[in-house]
Amino acid sequence: MLIQQGNMIALLALLGWPVVIVILFRVMPLTRALIWSILGAYMLLPQISAIDLPLIPDLNKESIPNLMAFAVCVSYWGRMPKIxxxxxxxxxxxxxxxxxxxxxxxxxxxxIQFGVDRFGSFRLVDPNALEIWGLxxxxxxxxxxxxxxxxxxxxxxxxxxxxxxxxxxxxxxxxxxxxxxxxxxxxxxxxxxxxxxxxxxxxxxxxxxxxxxxxxxxxxxxxxxxxxxxxxxxxxxxxxxxxxxxxxxxxxxxxxxxxxxxxxxxxxxxxxxxxxxxxxxxxxxxxxxxxxxxxxxxxxxxxxxxxxxxxxxxxxxxxxxxxxxxxxxxxxxxxxxxxxxxxxxxxxxxxxxxxxxxxxGGWGRFAVYDNATGESQSIVDxxxxxxxxxxxxxxxxxxxxxxxxxxxxxxxxxxxxxxxxxxxxxxxxxxxxxxxxxxxxxxxxxxxxxxxxxxxxxxxxxxMKRATDLTQRETMRRAHGRIAIGIDRGEAVAGGPRTLL
Structure with a gap:
């Protein structure tokens, strides 16, 4: 089945969002189009529904907008963004x-195996289980x-x-x-x-x-x-x-x-x-x-x-x-x-x-289970x-x-x-x-x-860092420039010699 959960409308919504993103980038400035490509998908696309393809993570309301917005921005800039x-x-x-x-x-x-008890080097398997089971x-x-x-x-x-x-x-x-x-x-x-x-x-x-x-x-x-x-x-x-x-x-x-x-x-x-x-x-x-x-x-x-x-x-x-x-x-x-x-x-x-x-890792492995029954003993939010x-x-x-x-x-x-x-x-x-x-x-x-x-x-x-660095360099350049041409030498002494340098 192409879609994990949901009806045909859910599938069409996921498949159609890349088209929506292209339209957004055509009718809006890039900044606004990028924002609505991500925010609009979060607000409107189906929850849980995902397109299941081999060898790649599920394509859902998070990954599809992210990938398409990235592709359009790269095409617009003609280069990869700075990572x-x-x-x-x-x-x-x-x-x-x-x-x-x-x-x-x-x-x-x-x-991770259930139905198994360990006593030192011995492993006791539940006799009612035809095979060792678990995650x-x-x-x-x-x-x-x-x-x-x-x-x-x-x-x-x-x-x-x-x-x-x-x-x-x-x-x-x-x-x-x-x-x-x-x-x-x-x-x-x-x-x-x-x-x-x-x-x-x-x-x-x-x-x-x-x-x-x-x-x-x-x-x-x-x-x-x-x-x-x-x-x-x-x-x-x-x-x-x-x-x-x-x-x-x-x-x-x-x-x-x-x-x-x-x-x-x-x-x-x-x-x-x-x-x-x-x-x-x-x-x-x-x-x-x-x-x-x-x-x-x-x-x-x-x-x-x-x-x-x-x-x-x-x-x-x-x-x-x-x-x-x-x-x-x-x-x-x-x-x-x-x-x-x-x-x-x-x-x-x-x-x-x-x-x-x-x-x-995933697949529920991080949860705590009963070793004998495999029943989950933890709920996390x-x-x-x-x-x-x-x-x-x-x-x-x-x-x-x-x-x-x-x-x-x-x-x-x-x-x-x-x-x-x-x-x-x-x-x-x-x-x-x-x-x-x-x-x-x-x-x-x-x-x-x-x-x-x-x-x-x-x-x-x-x-901000680049602007502040530039300001500090400019301030230092001006200060050094004043010293170099004899402007910042303190108060003049009356009757002293007059020089250009």
Missing amino acids: LPDGWIGRILLVMFVVSPAVTVLTNLEP PGLRIYDSGSALAQQLFFALPFFLAREALKTEEGLREILLALVIAGVIYALPMLYEVRFSPQLHIKLYGFFQHEFSQAIRQGGFRPFVFMPHGLWVAFLAFMVTMAAAARARAAPRSQAGKRLLMVLFGLGLIVLCKSMGPLTYTLIFVPVVLLLKPRVHLLIATLIALLVISYPLSRGAGLIPTEAILEQVGGLSDERQQSLEFRFTNEQRIIDHVREKPLFGW GQWIITIGHYGWLGYLALFGLLALPILSMTWQGRRKGAAPVPVEASALALILAVNMLDLLPNATLIPFTWVIAGALLGFAEE
């Missing part, structure tokens, strides 16, 4: 991100597929770093997010009123468990995204983008743009998700009221917190029991939910200690623990390091002598990226558009 970041830290992180999954495959060639070992072939998959994921990062690195490119990202909120408003309202069914009606199946759509006596929208939490996080991004545009607007337009902030807040309320609503109530006032350099400081602190939290969990430095006691004082239900999450994460962390550097389970601590550092790099780079470049002020468009996007990283602790909301934002911000930070 490696300017700094050596970024280059190391990128190489680790691309290569570590391939190494993971090579360290997981052995199968297969990964194949050498899978290493090439894993490497290709990582490259597919990173393509928006490469393209945005080249095409959206200017202040105008960052404005286009913010504008696109606001327009995305307007486009999604009616589908969201429909599903809040009638239940999430657009994906069923159009593509023939529901993309998640329907019980997850029921909240507070009603429904929360899923539209064409993996889960209601993803829709809610998009609404958060829309509201933050609207706030940044309002902050950057001239006074004559600020009032109209503030209305879009209220519009975005209404979308978040519709989603009935506490996390994105909390993010919005905290960070939208930050964008509207505080200076861009404060935005960057907050984004930097969040990024460092996100990177350090899993490392601290792995080292046993997080006081989980004390946290549970504090949460229990607020809500027993929340305490039970958090305890369940902590328990499952700890099982994965303990399991990864057997393969700490490169993890256990956060992107950080999924990444560590799949690709180990090196894979985790590569992924989260690449996401944090643009934020840390902009903060560093903004503090250099002679650096131009960071515009609010850049600082607001840095906050959006930082909060997205924060949301990767409880959830897996890492989407292609996250890579677009990260790539654009890294490109902007690199442009």
